[in-house]
Amino acid sequence: MAALMNNTAVYDHHADATDQLRETWRSPTGLLGWFKHVNHTKIGVRFIITSLVFFVLGGILALLMRLQLVAPENTLMGPELYNQLFTMHGTTMMFFFAVPAMEGLGIYLVPLMIGTRDMCFPRLNAFGYYVYLFAGITLYVSLFAGLAPDAGWFSYVPLANIEYSPGLGVSFWTTMITFIEISALTAAVELIVTILKQRAPGMSLNKMPLFVWSMLVMSFMIIFAMPTVMAGSVLLALDRTFDMQFFVPAGGGDVLLWQHLFWFFGHPEVYIIAVPALGIISTVISCFTQRDIFAYTAMVLSLVAIGFVSFGLWVHHMFTTGLPQLGLSFFTAASAMIAIPSGVQIFCWIATLWGAKIRPGVPMLFIFGFFVVFVIGGLTGVMVASVPFDMQVHDTYFVVAHLHYVLIGGAVLPFFAALYFWYPKVVGKQMSEGIGKWSFWLIMIGLNLTFMPMHLLGLQGMPRRVYTYLQEMGWGDLNLFVSISALIMGLGFMLTIYNAVVSRKRGQPAGSNPWRAATLEWATASPPESFNHRHLPVVSTLNPLRDFDDKASRPCVAGLRADRREVLITTVVDARPEAVCLLPTPTLWPLLTALSVGFGFLGFMFKPILFVVGFFLTFACIVGWLWPHKPWLNE
């Protein structure tokens, strides 16, 4: 055993041991090396940057739509292109921005927050990223080739059936949706196992940061929601490719089955992106008030409750489909019920903020923005949850306004708060406070001026998803106003992205803990070294850093080897140390595997037999990925 201990942290604080540890966890350099990265900090940043690229692309599509709607009977584009634009806008924002952005935050932050060196399946992490990237690139190539899907982001049948949507457009959608969900699912499994098995000793479940709780709940929701849309899109793909009859009434199929399968995923999806936002809000509020979040246990329970109840709401997207009245009443009640755990969250935040000395700062501004915008979205939510009202405004701009208030308020604003809050940790520099404030106010003014008038347009009867409207309808002035406002909002978002780019060079050095926060990600350097924490921390309370300040020394773990990638495994509930796990090293196999899977999926669209080729290619890659290295029994 003594020989083993040479390399451990127990006996030395020498620079040599630190250097060795750094070298062990280092990501390879060079272009080829870039494709081998597996460390969660690298993969997490890639997820976040890629999702922001898709956010900008989705935003550009929205502005193009607004340009078309700027005047009645505009001839800038025809219905074909307009249909592709709104389909791609929705698909991009939901599948290629919101979910990957939240997962990226989790992948980057969770291991740092729970005090470990990496996630449990680092190569799977890299694989998930490449799947996401390839799916996104493929979809946008289809757009530039004029072959983009055009049946809306929820691809309702019969419109999306081969009979009414011939050609490759919707096939791209079904294939890429199935494909990208693989990425969401790998990240979810990864987050769950890392959170359950790799927490710092002493971080029992009741001492876990609320952000980590929110990531855990999100991941479980992904596991139960995403497979349904995968199953659904596979069935649709089979209908389109092999003339199967799942959604074709003439062959005994049923069109409403699609809506059930889609919304059983689609409604939890809203909460899949809102639940991490709740975690962000709790984290930022706790830090900027320097207080514990009021009623931690109630907060955790309400997060879990939101996760459960959100699976009972899907039919409220289907109020106008002629389902039995009694069933509808049930879903109205469930829709109202989710207000209870959501209310618990809001009231606990208010209690935390009450009488506190709130520090100023851009992250906190975005949180206040969340309160305003989300409450407005919630109020219109109560309105559309009632069946008779929904009958009136279904498929009008009222719903467009409602969903944008909810999604921008419930996900985008908290995500931007997170960007400002954790940027110093990731980059080591502060983002500009001044540009941040400009960005915030432009977004707030722009989004309210954009979406508030849409309520009116909807009540006046303007349907969503129309590429133009007649002069006589009298919607021209409001539409012009909305289009100009959308430009202001877009400018606001771009300012933050500009801020993030220039602050890399020009920003003030941040130091390890610029916000004086209390969670473990701030206990290490900014940006973190390849090994995250030099010595893995041991915690005894919910606010480890605040407690460390009071003591002369920090409790740590010793005995992990520096010459290979070792992480500590702890028990699920109490986080007692039980074993040490060896993590794999950087490699090209995740990239090759993602390429093989992508080949199978894309090939299926053109020649179904290519799917089988992709299947066996993938199997070969997985064997290469898992291939053990000799000598096997060296320990």
Added chain:
Amino acid sequence: MTNTTTDFVVDAAPLTRHVNHRDAPIWWGIVGLILIELSVVAAFTVSYIYLRLMNSDWPPQGVPLPDLVLPSLTLALMLTSCVTMHLSGKYLAKNKVYQFVIFTFLSVGIAIVVLAMRWHQMSALTVRWDEHVYGSLLWTISGFHFTHVVSAVIGTAAIGCFGIAGFFNKKRQIGVVADTLYWNFVAVAWLPFYVVLYLMPRM
């Protein structure tokens, strides 16, 4: 971290580097995979029941009831293979590598018989997948399960080959534990499919 002193309160050096039991991260990872796949199984099963309720004629007119003997035999064989896989794991835990390899390949053999039976059955079907949703469901769900059995066979055969090469032993058995867990899922997933595909048309 640099200017405070560190106080080592946990020593990881004596902890095991071989996590072989059920609580290992990879075990949890496979549980996650199975939960995902179970959600897909549930989606297909519920879709079958939903579409069954939407149609008064099931199977549609002119389509004979599916044969019950071979699918029942498939069910029996699949469940038997769970037992043989379980035994192979037991032998590995006792470090009896030879018996472990034998039982692993025995399970693979049983699964190959299942594949042959399923293939035979599907090729004898008179209903096509593009005639009626009944056929679409039969072909899709059967194909879904067939593919899973193929994956389990290939993966487990690879495990058996590594076993012959001496990779697995008492200390190093987590790969087998994880593979067995997945195998059990593939075998048990046949149960709901058997019920909807072969029993529901008779109800």
